Amino acid sequence: MSRSRKQTLEEAMERIEKAKESRKGSRSVRERNVTLSHGSGGKATHDLIEGIFAPAFANPVLDLMGDAAVFAPNGTGERIAFTADSFVVTPLFFPGGDIGTLAVHGTVNDLTVSGATPSHLSVSVILEEGFPIETLRRIVDSMTEAAAAASVAIVTGDTKVVERGKADGLYVNTAGVGAMRPDAAVSPAGAEPGDRILVSGPLGDHGIAILMAREELAIESDIASDTAPLHELAGALFDALREDVHCLRDATRGGLAAALNEFAAASGVGIAIEEEAVPVRRDVRGACEILGIDPLQIANEGKLVAVVAEGRAREALEAMRAAPHGGEAAIVGEVLAEPAEMVFVRTAVGGKRVLDMLVGDALPRIC
Amino acid sequence: MSRSRKQTLEEAMERIEKAKESRKGSRSVRERNVTLSHGSGGKATHDLIEGIFAPAFANPVLDLMGDAAVFAPNGTGERIAFTADSFVVTPLFFPGGDIGTLAVHGTVNDLTVSGATPSHLSVSVILEEGFPIETLRRIVDSMTEAAAAASVAIVTGDTKVVERGKADGLYVNTAGVGAMRPDAAVSPAGAEPGDRILVSGPLGDHGIAILMAREELAIESDIASDTAPLHELAGALFDALREDVHCLRDATRGGLAAALNEFAAASGVGIAIEEEAVPVRRDVRGACEILGIDPLQIANEGKLVAVVAEGRAREALEAMRAAPHGGEAAIVGEVLAEPAEMVFVRTAVGGKRVLDMLVGDALPRIC
Numbered sequence: 001m002s003r004s005r006k007q008t009l010e011e012a013m014e015r016i017e018k019a020k021e022s023r024k025g026s027r028s029v030r031e032r033n034v035t036l037s038h039g040s041g042g043k044a045t046h047d048l049i050e051g052i053f054a055p056a057f058a059n060p061v062l063d064l065m066g067d068a069a070v071f072a073p074n075g076t077g078e079r080i081a082f083t084a085d086s087f088v089v090t091p092l093f094f095p096g097g098d099i100g101t102l103a104v105h106g107t108v109n110d111l112t113v114s115g116a117t118p119s120h121l122s123v124s125v126i127l128e129e130g131f132p133i134e135t136l137r138r139i140v141d142s143m144t145e146a147a148a149a150a151s152v153a154i155v156t157g158d159t160k161v162v163e164r165g166k167a168d169g170l171y172v173n174t175a176g177v178g179a180m181r182p183d184a185a186v187s188p189a190g191a192e193p194g195d196r197i198l199v200s201g202p203l204g205d206h207g208i209a210i211l212m213a214r215e216e217l218a219i220e221s222d223i224a225s226d227t228a229p230l231h232e233l234a235g236a237l238f239d240a241l242r243e244d245v246h247c248l249r250d251a252t253r254g255g256l257a258a259a260l261n262e263f264a265a266a267s268g269v270g271i272a273i274e275e276e277a278v279p280v281r282r283d284v285r286g287a288c289e290i291l292g293i294d295p296l297q298i299a300n301e302g303k304l305v306a307v308v309a310e311g312r313a314r315e316a317l318e319a320m321r322a323a324p325h326g327g328e329a330a331i332v333g334e335v336l337a338e339p340a341e342m343v344f345v346r347t348a349v350g351g352k353r354v355l356d357m358l359v360g361d362a363l364p365r366i367c
Numbered sequence: 368m369s370r371s372r373k374q375t376l377e378e379a380m381e382r383i384e385k386a387k388e389s390r391k392g393s394r395s396v397r398e399r400n401v402t403l404s405h406g407s408g409g410k411a412t413h414d415l416i417e418g419i420f421a422p423a424f425a426n427p428v429l430d431l432m433g434d435a436a437v438f439a440p441n442g443t444g445e446r447i448a449f450t451a452d453s454f455v456v457t458p459l460f461f462p463g464g465d466i467g468t469l470a471v472h473g474t475v476n477d478l479t480v481s482g483a484t485p486s487h488l489s490v491s492v493i494l495e496e497g498f499p500i501e502t503l504r505r506i507v508d509s510m511t512e513a514a515a516a517a518s519v520a521i522v523t524g525d526t527k528v529v530e531r532g533k534a535d536g537l538y539v540n541t542a543g544v545g546a547m548r549p550d551a552a553v554s555p556a557g558a559e560p561g562d563r564i565l566v567s568g569p570l571g572d573h574g575i576a577i578l579m580a581r582e583e584l585a586i587e588s589d590i591a592s593d594t595a596p597l598h599e600l601a602g603a604l605f606d607a608l609r610e611d612v613h614c615l616r617d618a619t620r621g622g623l624a625a626a627l628n629e630f631a632a633a634s635g636v637g638i639a640i641e642e643e644a645v646p647v648r649r650d651v652r653g654a655c656e657i658l659g660i661d662p663l664q665i666a667n668e669g670k671l672v673a674v675v676a677e678g679r680a681r682e683a684l685e686a687m688r689a690a691p692h693g694g695e696a697a698i699v700g701e702v703l704a705e706p707a708e709m710v711f712v713r714t715a716v717g718g719k720r721v722l723d724m725l726v727g728d729a730l731p732r733i734c
Contacts, residue, residue, distance in 0.1 A: 034498040039528025048526060052504055053490075056511040057521040061487065069522035073447045073486055074546035080440045080447070084489035084542045085525045119440055120428065122451035123420075124540050126493075131401040137419055144423040154424040155436035158452045158540075159415060161406025162732060166535040173491050173525075175451045175542030179441035365529060 041253025115184025228302030408620025482551025595669030
């Protein structure tokens with residue numbers, strides 16, 4: 001490593017450490033009012049959760065930033081994973097899916113990456129008075145199809161209606177449960193130096209598809225959301241590697257950057273990504289350049305990020321490539337002993353840049 | 368029974384049968400747009416669920432109108448109950464509680480009346496941009512206290528933010544799970560002729576408290592919401608009667624009327640209530656008279672309705688009265704072989720009136 005690059009890296013580390021310290025000093029939320037950034041899935045969301053929800057709800061199972069909580073309902077027996085998510089995506093329909101598919105896939109994937117086999121979902125809707133019944137029917141049909149494709153049953157739910165102007169059409173909440181696989185041992189804290197990082201396919205499709213669907217940009221494109229159920233893909237990976245899958249996440253809000261930063265922080269390790277190795281579609285890359293956003297920081301809805309044991313990366317890649325939605329999987333980086341709690345990208349031209357989580361949100365209401 | 372009263376009853380039965388047949392003919396929703404009635408928990412909600420959600424999601428465990436779904440996550444092992452509810456109550460704070468206490472109690476009670484021991488909850492919030500952080504903190508504190516009092520852990524959740532004007536401050540969704548008690552065998556279809564009906568205390572407090580808090584009425588009152596966790600009360604009842612508790616429900620949206628009509632329909636029985644025996648606070652009754660609404664049709668958030676085996680009613684009453692939130696429990700009626708699928712009230716002056724579910728909602732956004 002050249003002296004100049006090393007300095008840049010050291011400076012960056014120092015900056016991050018300082019920022020972290022200052023955040024630790026007051027884990028409270030400084031804002032007086034909720035901002036859109038608090039829903040971004042990035043640092044502002046972390047701060048809201050760490051400052052308000054986590055200290056209040058504190059308990060050993062709590063996993064507000066993770067994908068699902070894992071516990072035995074009766075204290076000693078079989079363990080299940082349990083998760084819940086609200087969906088406020090706008091527009092409700094977009095290339096590749098709609099709020100219904102997204103809601104089912106989101107919960108299926110959160111259970112899946114926790115090492116569970118998703119089985120039962122709830123669907124709760126908050127409807128705005130005047131919302132077209134026909135549109136509701138279409139969304140319910142999407143949920144039905146998505147649930148069937150993911151082999152889950154929708155078993156309970158709730159319907160509330162608020163007055164015209166008091167909501168934005170339709171919000172959906174899906175919660176879900178699934179029995180834990182006995183052979184899965186994943187945790188954000190499971191990454192070890194030497195481990196390899198894999199992604200299951202091109203990044204950034206969902207975020208850019210939503211942005212295009214909003215018609216705020218005068219760009220023609222065929223980009224569709226990647227929203228997909230990842231239970232078979234994750235299942236194939238667990239079948240092949242079992243306990244050698246160390247961390248697993250679906251890279252939703254905050255993208256690959258958020259997932260890797262969380263692994264790095266929880267595991268106390270560094271993570272290096274080879275920029276050239278990360279699959280990003282040409283038109284997604286183009287849109288990101290025009291918008292000045294990083295495809296590694298925007299939401300996906302059908303992409304796994306896996307950290308696997310050093311010697312098993314090739315097998316993991318083969319298992320993913322042979323499974324549904326994994327055909328374009330790639331090995332994209334590695335876990336380092338240091339710099340701890342830091343993620344950086346090695347660029348094609350031999351440079352290094354820090355890959356941090358966004359504070360706010362490049363794209364609000366993405367899911 | 369005098370001839371004239373019998374005729375009235377027969378006429379009412381005929382009317383109900385006709386209405387039911389016409390509903391069966393087309394279980395579809397006739398409206399083109401969602402109305403507030405679709406969120407009432409009464410007939411319009413039933414129609415929306417039966418017309419759209421139930422046929423789409425159809426599966427053996429589905430329990431969209433019930434309190435919770437009951438199943439074994441891995442197909443064969445221990446059974447759990449699983450439920451989810453959204454809360455859109457307005458105002459957010461009211462005498463006796465706030466949206467946070469309501470959300471925790473609602474889910475705890477849905478699990479409890481299904482025969483489960485509530486253990487783990489999720490909390491998902493949809494926040495409107497600009498919502499005061501301090502108000503959020505108060506509501507989170509309420510949830511924390513309510514969870515502790517109900518012996519449940521909040522283990523997962525989600526935070527979304529929508530733009531100013533796109534929501535009404537704060538909506539909360541709570542989902543929950545709990546292990547099934549092995550000795551509980553409750554079902555809306557479990558009522559048998561001869562069974563006795565009990566309620567755990569005065570009805571209508573929550574609905575009237577919310578209405579008062581909206582300051583739409585110029586009535587002074589001390590009525591507070593009855594919102595409360597009913598796990599100990601239900602636990603005491605199960606401990607005392609075990610399988611002899613046939614049906615159990617918390618009488619939320621739609622009140623006692625909705626709960627009893629569902630029991631009557633599911634069990635194929637008639638239900639008769641003695642009006643004089645139903646506890647209703649004097650000021651709640653007064654407010655209902657002014658408003659022209661029936662205290663048996665409005666929401667409670669801390670009241671059990673139990674159907675128990677004929678010979679065990681006295682024990683059930685004693686168990687409830689000795690338990691938290693059950694001090695004013697009362698035996699209020701009985702199950703009849705016929706008229707099937709019908710609920711009526713025997714009035715103090717010797718009359719009879721049909722107690723049907725409301726089509727719409729006397730009080731929108733009550734929970």
